[in-house]
Amino acid sequence: MRITAVTCVKNEGPFLLEWIAYNRLIGVxxxxxxxxxxxxxxxxxxxxxxxRGSVTHLPNPAKGRAYQMEALKDCAHQPVVQQADWLWIADVDEFLNIHVGDHSIPALIAACAEPQAISLNFQFFANGGVxxxxxxxxxxQFTHSHNPDVWCGETAIEVKTLTRRDFPLGYYGAHRPFLRKNTPAEARPRWCDGSGRAVPHRFLVAANPRRIRKFPARGARALATLNHYALRALDSYLVKTDRGDVNRENRAFDDTYWRERNDPAWEDRSIQRMLPALHDALAQLKADPEIARLHADCVARHLARRDALLADPAYQQMRAQLQAAAPLPPQEDAMLQRLGLA
Structure with missing residues (x-):
């Protein structure tokens, strides 16, 4: 089975080898x-x-905007995607955590009875004071998250999607594929959640613009979930705010983004079952002297950028603000204020 992972990156050097090694372990x-x-x-x-033949690397075709969407349009024309049996579109801070069989994507597909798409809900992992x-x-390093069934007062949680080659595709979205226009009811794909259950009908046909990329996570994680490490260490978060993201040029993340994703209510170490094999796979990658040198250079540049940012009073203030931020997500804090419990 050929499984192709597609992702967009900007200044993710220190994290690349882990993401590649992990995804290889689960079948990419x-x-x-x-x-x-x-x-x-x-x-x-x-x-x-x-x-070395390990990856395909292309410059993003976008010209100053919509980096991810332009890349996803382009990827449909690339042989590495066209020849794949399954496509996994995800970011370098997202790790598919599979709970069945040998914890691989093929095991997940088999457990879901061979659907044409599987959408997995996010589980946002907190900074945890690192x-x-x-x-x-x-x-x-990061083992605490929000309650996986509820995020910031919402039961509907965003997803990312594994897509089979024969999906009746209109176009790829960052979170889910969209059906070909005017796909008849009988040609709609069998599409399931992380428990192998059919996704909600309105999600499948993209009938609700506010819910085209999310649905309730309760009961949807029996077979797999998607661990999202959006914050990582505070040092790395500061570098991330300087970088912006792959979708919007020069976008800055304020403390709302941090606080929403820094809810440590739930401990989940299940993905750490993969650590022994991951350490071995990373050692194999770094056994190549040039790969090890280039990885070390990425780490050094990451830390140098952190140091440069912290010479700026504005970033010193931002760091202090994040260190002092309330541990509750803004929505929960506001609810307690309304109830007079804060």
């Missing part, structure tokens, strides 16, 4: 990376991996 066979405007060595590391960047696996 091919990788398509789109990069743009990297200043931390991400592109050099991807070029070296591409030269301030300093460490060059070790993210999945090892």
């Amino acid at each position: 066979t091919d990788f398509l990376f789109y990069s743009n405007d990297c200043s931390d060595g991400t592109d050099a590391l991807l070029d070296a991996l591409a030269a 301030e300093a960047f460490e060059d070790r696996p993210v999945i090892e």
Whole structure:
């Protein structure tokens, strides 16, 4: 089974090897990376991996806007996607945590009885008070999240989607594929959640604009969930705010983004079952001297950028603001205020 992972990156160098190694362990066979405007060595590391046949690396085709959507339009024309049996579109801070069989994507597909798409709900992992960047696996460092059934007062939680080659595709979205226009009812795909249940009908046909990329997570995680490490260490978060993201150029993240994703109510170490194999896989990648050197260069540049930012009073203030931020998400804090309990 050929499974291709597609992702967009900008200044994700320190985290690339872990993400590649982990996804290989769960069954990904091919990788398509789109990069743009990297200043931390991400592109050099991807070029070296591409030269060894490990990944395909392309410049993002977007011109100053809509980086992810332009890349997803382009990916449909790339051989590494066209030849895949399944496509996994995800970001480098997202790890598919599979609870069945050998914890692989093929095992998940089999457990779901061979559907044409599987949408997995996010589980946002908190910073957990980790301030300093460490060059070790993210999945090892962060173990607390919101209640996986409820996020910021909502039961509907965003998803990412595995898509089979024969899906009646209109176009790929970052969170889910969209059906070909005028797809008749009898040709609609069998599409399930992380428990193998049919996704809600209105989600499948994209009938509700406010819910086209999410549905209730309660009961939807029996077979798999999607661990999202959006914050990581405080050092890395500061670098992330400086970077912006792959969708919107020069976007800054304020403390609302941080507080929404920094809810530590739930402990979940289930993904750490993969750590022994992950450590071995990382050691194998770094056994190549050039790959090890380029990874170390990415780490050094990441830390140098942190140091440069912290010389700026505005970033010093931002760091202090995040350190002092309330532990509750803004919506829960507001509810307690209304009830007079805060």
